[in-house]
Amino acid sequence: MLTLYPDRCIHAMSRSSSPAARAASGDTVCFHTLDCFSGQLTREDQLLGGLDWDTINPATGPLYVEGAEAGDVLKVEILSIETASQGVMVDGPGEGAVGPQLAEERTKVLQIQDGVVRFSDRLSFPIRPMIGVIGVAPAAEDIPTNTPGAHGGNMDCTRIGAGATLYLPVNVPGALLAMGDLHAIMGDGEVGVCGVEVAGVVTVRVTALKACALPTPFLVMDDAFMTICSAETADEAGDSAILAMHTFLTGELGMDPHEANMLMSVCGDLRVCQVVDPEKTFRLEMPIRVAQAHGYTFR
Ligand code: CA
């Protein structure tokens, strides 16, 4: 299997990045990823302030997908995610809603064993591995890997895990897919500024789709499909996710605009992905049976 290692990683999604590897459309590819701190934090006496920020949020890649051309959609089936056995969390005065109440920076190292992460003597959690950063090169200016947007990027969506299929726009030849910033587990919002940050291995199948009208980024799972949108404010991000879903329901499912709007109000769940990155990210989740009831099959 084609395997990419983090010795080839990027810190900005860019049309000018040279490909780390090339895959055919339909290939299965394995990405080994560092954690979002590039592995700099392995002990609790190592703090946020001591980080080399030039190496933060590495994304392994980019992968050039043969045949992907601007205007296509890149289908990324997430087949599996394995995490390392140790994760790390940080917080501090400058981060998140609680930040101003914190007197100092803190680092917490967490052990992961048999699919369970130990938070404290009192609390452990089954892991729910997810990909924080996954995206393609934008059409125009470079976008740092810490920033989400129409190209994907740092969406920090808890639903981007094994079994999900992510659809991203193709803006440049080959798409230039890159990913990193795995979390062993994270709550919606990522309110404290990070999840359980962890290195790992992601296996995906990549396919270039021609003439695909899905609004991107778009995610399909067994039980739901969803639009994912990022914007400067939470309000704008939420509105964008709603409007993108409305476009899908009226365009692809052929629904009447009022019916589609009311249906979103009946069974669409507007959820926060994250509120701590340079742009905020929201998603609108719809039950999969909405597509099934309209005879719609995702490619
Ligand atoms: Ca992130």
Ligand code: CA
């Ligand atoms: Ca992260």
